[in-house]
Amino acid sequence: MCKRLQIFSIIIGILTVLALLMMTGGCANSALPSATPAATVSKTSTPALSSSSVPLTTPAAAPPAPASSTSQPPPPATSQPAASPKPPAPSSQPPPAVSQPPPAGGGSAPAPAPGGGASPVPLPPMSGKLIVTSSVVKDGGILKDPYACNGASSGTDVSGKSLPLTWTGAPAGTKSFAVLITTIRGGGDEGVFLVVYNIPGTATGLPEGIAENTVDPKIGTLGSNDHSANAYQLPCGGGTGTFNYTVIVYALSKMPDKLTDPKAADATALRDAISGSILDAGSMKFNVILE
Numbered sequence: 217m218c219k220r221l222q223i224f225s226i227i228i229g230i231l232t233v234l235a236l237l238m239m240t241g242g243c244a245n246s247a248l249p250s251a252t253p254a255a256t257v258s259k260t261s262t263p264a265l266s267s268s269s270v271p272l273t274t275p276a277a278a279p280p281a282p283a284s285s286t287s288q289p290p291p292p293a294t295s296q297p298a299a300s301p302k303p304p305a306p307s308s309q310p311p312p313a314v315s316q317p318p319p320a321g322g323g324s325a326p327a328p329a330p331g332g333g334a335s336p337v338p339l340p341p342m343s344g345k346l347i348v349t350s351s352v353v354k355d356g357g358i359l360k361d362p363y364a365c366n367g368a369s370s371g372t373d374v375s376g377k378s379l380p381l382t383w384t385g386a387p388a389g390t391k392s393f394a395v396l397i398t399t400i401r402g403g404g405d406e407g408v409f410l411v412v413y414n415i416p417g418t419a420t421g422l423p424e425g426i427a428e429n430t431v432d433p434k435i436g437t438l439g440s441n442d443h444s445a446n447a448y449q450l451p452c453g454g455g456t457g458t459f460n461y462t463v464i465v466y467a468l469s470k471m472p473d474k475l476t477d478p479k480a481a482d483a484t485a486l487r488d489a490i491s492g493s494i495l496d497a498g499s500m501k502f503n504v505i506l507e
Contacts, residue, residue: 411439
């Protein structure tokens with residue numbers, strides 16, 4: 217019985233020691249975790265402060281972005297009204313279209329005001345060096361009697377003679393000259409008042425009063441006017457008002473040998489015959505007034 221008590225007391229003592237050891241171990245463990253959270257708190261608090269400083273700088277950069285977005289809308293708003301004024305432009309295009317039909321239906325209608333109902337006479341390429349003049353009328357002036365029928369009524373038979381002509385500045389290599397005096401009538405047809413060709417390349421003009429059927433080689437050969445006559449037709453227009461006429465002098469590289477019949481040598485035949493041989497050309501204009 218006594219031995220059992222001793223063994224029991226020994227067991228109790230051992231259990232007591234184990235209990236004490238467990239208690240002391242628990243206290244030690246409780247002390248360690250308290251130190252660890254303190255350290256963790258300090259570590260977490262430090263990044264918390266640094267992270268808070270970062271967001272402070274980030275929002276500061278954010279405001280400029282909206283400013284740029286607000287600056288973009290104004291340009292589109294201003295560009296749209298600028299495009300709106302363009303619609304009126306189409307209205308300026310119809311007028312030209314309206315002005316074009318009249319010439320097509322009768323281009324002679326607008327021409328009467330500036331120069332006697334005639335459109336401009338088509339001219340060949342000119343260098344501006346071949347100058348044509350007359351001692352009886354200036355370029356663009358009024359041709360007086362007896363070279364025209366100023367002041368006479370249309371259809372009046374007025375006698376006259378061809379006006380004198382002079383030219384200078386013919387190009388080297390000129391073999392012959394040809395002369396036309398023409399106009400474009402109100403109806404658009406061409407009026408031909410003088411055709412002269414086979415003029416020697418050494419000539420510097422034409423004398424006044426060329427007679428009918430002139431074949432003198434010192435002067436040239438008279439072609440056919442629009443009355444089918446080999447003569448100078450007196451410019452008398454057709455109606456009343458101011459009528460304009462054009463003198464054209466051609467410098468040619470050869471004689472127009474195709475014009476063998478002066479009666480058939482009208483303005484059209486002359487232009488065909490000298491095509492390809494024109495070295496240069498010069499012109500002048502004069503006007504005739506009919507009442």
